[in-house]
Amino acid sequence: MKESVKKPVIAVGPFHPLQEEMEFFQLTVDGEIVTDIDVRISYNHRGIEKISESLQYDQIPFLVSRICGICSASHPLAYVQAVEDIAGITPPDRALYVRVLINELERIHSHLLWVGLAGHFIGYDTVFMWAWKYREPVLDLLEEITGNRNNYGNVKVGGCREDIPNEIKPKILKELDEIEKKTEMLTKAVLDDPVLHARLKGVGRLTKEDAIKYAVVGPTARASGVAIDVRADDPYAAYSDLDWKVITQPEGDVFAKAVVRLLETLEAIKLVKQAVKKLPDGPVAIEVKEIPPGEGCGRAEAPRGETFHYVRSDGGNRPVRHKVRAPSYVNVPSFKASCIGEHIADVTITLAAVDPCYSCTERIAAVDSRSNVVMDYNKLLKLSRNKTEQMKKEML
Amino acid sequence: MNQEELNKKLEQISDKLIAVERPLEDRVFLLCESENSYQLNKFLFEDVPLRFVVATGIDAEDCFEVLYHYSYDQTGCIVTLRAFIRDREKPAIESISPFLPGAEWIEREMHDILGIEFKNHPDMRRLILADDWPEGVYPLRKSSS
Amino acid sequence: MSWKISALKKSPWVFHVNTGACNNCDIEIVNLLTPKFDVERFGIKLVGSPRHADALLVTGVVTQQAAPRLQEVYRQTAKPCVVFVIGACACDKGIFTTGYHVVGPVDKIIKEVDPNAIIAYVPGCPPKPEAIISGVVKALSTL
Numbered sequence: 001m002k003e004s005v006k007k008p009v010i011a012v013g014p015f016h017p018l019q020e021e022m023e024f025f026q027l028t029v030d031g032e033i034v035t036d037i038d039v040r041i042s043y044n045h046r047g048i049e050k051i052s053e054s055l056q057y058d059q060i061p062f063l064v065s066r067i068c069g070i071c072s073a074s075h076p077l078a079y080v081q082a083v084e085d086i087a088g089i090t091p092p093d094r095a096l097y098v099r100v101l102i103n104e105l106e107r108i109h110s111h112l113l114w115v116g117l118a119g120h121f122i123g124y125d126t127v128f129m130w131a132w133k134y135r136e137p138v139l140d141l142l143e144e145i146t147g148n149r150n151n152y153g154n155v156k157v158g159g160c161r162e163d164i165p166n167e168i169k170p171k172i173l174k175e176l177d178e179i180e181k182k183t184e185m186l187t188k189a190v191l192d193d194p195v196l197h198a199r200l201k202g203v204g205r206l207t208k209e210d211a212i213k214y215a216v217v218g219p220t221a222r223a224s225g226v227a228i229d230v231r232a233d234d235p236y237a238a239y240s241d242l243d244w245k246v247i248t249q250p251e252g253d254v255f256a257k258a259v260v261r262l263l264e265t266l267e268a269i270k271l272v273k274q275a276v277k278k279l280p281d282g283p284v285a286i287e288v289k290e291i292p293p294g295e296g297c298g299r300a301e302a303p304r305g306e307t308f309h310y311v312r313s314d315g316g317n318r319p320v321r322h323k324v325r326a327p328s329y330v331n332v333p334s335f336k337a338s339c340i341g342e343h344i345a346d347v348t349i350t351l352a353a354v355d356p357c358y359s360c361t362e363r364i365a366a367v368d369s370r371s372n373v374v375m376d377y378n379k380l381l382k383l384s385r386n387k388t389e390q391m392k393k394e395m396l
Numbered sequence: 397m398n399q400e401e402l403n404k405k406l407e408q409i410s411d412k413l414i415a416v417e418r419p420l421e422d423r424v425f426l427l428c429e430s431e432n433s434y435q436l437n438k439f440l441f442e443d444v445p446l447r448f449v450v451a452t453g454i455d456a457e458d459c460f461e462v463l464y465h466y467s468y469d470q471t472g473c474i475v476t477l478r479a480f481i482r483d484r485e486k487p488a489i490e491s492i493s494p495f496l497p498g499a500e501w502i503e504r505e506m507h508d509i510l511g512i513e514f515k516n517h518p519d520m521r522r523l524i525l526a527d528d529w530p531e532g533v534y535p536l537r538k539s540s541s
Numbered sequence: 542m543s544w545k546i547s548a549l550k551k552s553p554w555v556f557h558v559n560t561g562a563c564n565n566c567d568i569e570i571v572n573l574l575t576p577k578f579d580v581e582r583f584g585i586k587l588v589g590s591p592r593h594a595d596a597l598l599v600t601g602v603v604t605q606q607a608a609p610r611l612q613e614v615y616r617q618t619a620k621p622c623v624v625f626v627i628g629a630c631a632c633d634k635g636i637f638t639t640g641y642h643v644v645g646p647v648d649k650i651i652k653e654v655d656p657n658a659i660i661a662y663v664p665g666c667p668p669k670p671e672a673i674i675s676g677v678v679k680a681l682s683t684l
Contacts, residue, residue, distance in 0.1 A: 046561060046602060046604060047641040069565030070565075072563075133577060233470070299449075310463065330498055526604065526606035526642065535641045
């Protein structure tokens with residue numbers, strides 16, 4: 001037993017097919033209530049900041065795009081904006097609109113991915129299949145526009161690497177109409193379902209005070225009433241030219257986080273349509289000869305929240321220092337505030353509600369402090385799904 | 397507060413700063429010695445107040461630097477406190493986690509990759525390097541290949 | 542051994558391991574289950590434990606922390622098994638070759654435990670779901 005507590009990943013039977021990451025959240029429980037949680041994130045540490053110091057400025061977007069597969073547009077954008085700050089560059093208008101287009105398309109498929117996973121965690125597998133089916137047209141569009149379903153490689157210092165052909169604009173609008181219909185249907189289904197209300201309301205609540213103390217960002221913050229969104233607060237690309245709103249909810253529980261993400265998906269669809277219709281003509285990049293000495297901070301609103309990059313230059317070809325902060329870095333620790341005191345059947349959905357950018361988080365295991373029994377991910381998932389079943393039976 | 401009011405508020409601590417740099421209207425860098433970092437961070441987080449974003453540790457050859465990045469969301473201004481740690485042999489600085497739990501992880505990370513000690517940190521354990529990573533090897537130091 | 546391997550060709554049960562990946566390959570693997578690709582019609586099933594698996598789908602560069610865990614998963618997997626190395630990172634560390642915390646690639650780590658391991662490579666960044674299915678089916682048909 002001692003051996004299994006020391007190295008629970010082995011005794012526990014590690015990874016579930018639907019939770020892609022090598023995650024390690026170690027929960028301590030007392031019976032059925034979570035009393036403590038620890039997180040170990042070294043499984044995914046690849047030393048990216050050091051690699052950056054050996055790459056040239058225009059090679060780095062390819063590196064940082066692969067920090068996290070599903071924020072793969074936001075990281076390069078935040079990075080190039082930091083460098084553009086140092087060099088005092090403003091990309092041409094067309095580039096700013098293309099940047100909005102790609103980033104919002106990413107937000108759509110990222111949020112739909114989340115909806116699917118959340119559905120799976122609580123036993124709504126139809127939602128999972130459905131949401132992931134409706135992601136596909138977005139990925140296909142991105143492949144047509146940029147050449148890849150993820151890791152688009154579309155930004156560089158000074159603008160975009162490639163233009164988008166005007167001929168594709170009608171197709172984008174047509175696909176989005178379809179996706180909008182489906183998202184609206186899904187949103188309505190979630191908002192109207194009494195079982196979901198009962199299952200998710202009041203669960204995994206993060207208070208506004210804790211949201212500020214833990215410095216959380218993105219939907220995790222906005223669902224706790226903290227109205228921050230980099231697109232509005234420190235506008236970049238073409239966001240200040242477009243008509244959209246920041247979505248917040250006050251309750252801070254899992255239900256609120258689901259509502260925020262669904263409504264944001266609809267806003268993102270609105271944004272892409274506007275970006276397509278208003279796309280200005282002109283070049284999509286300006287030439288950049290060199291980066292002078294200096295330091296710059298760039299940020300972008302990734303699907304999970306603010307992505308922040310700091311770059312220091314000494315006038316050479318490579319950065320002296322490149323700091324990357326993904327949104328999950330601040331969101332995941334807030335799990336301490338939202339999960340302690342919760343029932344063990346709610347642990348998987350509370351964690352998922354933070355939408356950890358899985359490439360910096362680890363798997364979940366719970367150890368009962370009295371009996372030393374270890375519950376692995378499969379058991380915790382089962383508890384979660386059983387709870388929903390139970391509720392359904394009682395309500396219907 | 398608008399940007400002008402924010403600038404005025406930041407003047408309250410100017411006696412504790414070495415210098416103020418403003419490369420852009422909404423990007424402010426406050427330079428200070430590491431001895432004043434705790435007080436200045438407390439002022440920025442609690443009195444202004446600003447939102448903590450992250451901290452960056454840098455091996456700057458003749459010293460170490462810890463940059464604390466804050467955001468003022470009402471105007472989109474990023475305020476960075478740049479603290480200089482002059483002692484290269486045993487770099488150390490006061491931890492700000494006691495009043496800012498959001499800084500716990502990043503201080504552990506800077507300890508892992510740069511070997512900076514964060515005094516009075518509530519939970520200084522390895523964060524991002526493997527269990528069997530050798531002690532005393534700090535990958536982000538310039539001397540590390 | 543060969544009758545056991547040919548038994549693998551029908552309905553391989555696969556177990557997915559992430560050894561330090563950005564998640565793109567992992568999401569594409571999970572995509573295999575979804576209606577558009579629907580890998581279950583080939584009898585390929587994603588299982589929850591390596592002990593039930595005929596094949597491993599491994600993603601990621603193999604970080605120093607993940608290496609011993611990967612080796613442990615390989616040991617626990619029922620033999621014979623095929624190790625499918627999915628994505629540029631897993632095949633040859635991709636863009637993270639010089640990372641100080643990267644000890645892979647996957648084949649090197651697996652071969653430390655079993656020099657005769659059967660390994661198949663599906664490159665891409667990430668490989669599309671069609672490429673993964675094609676790679677898995679192709680590799681199994683050559684056994």
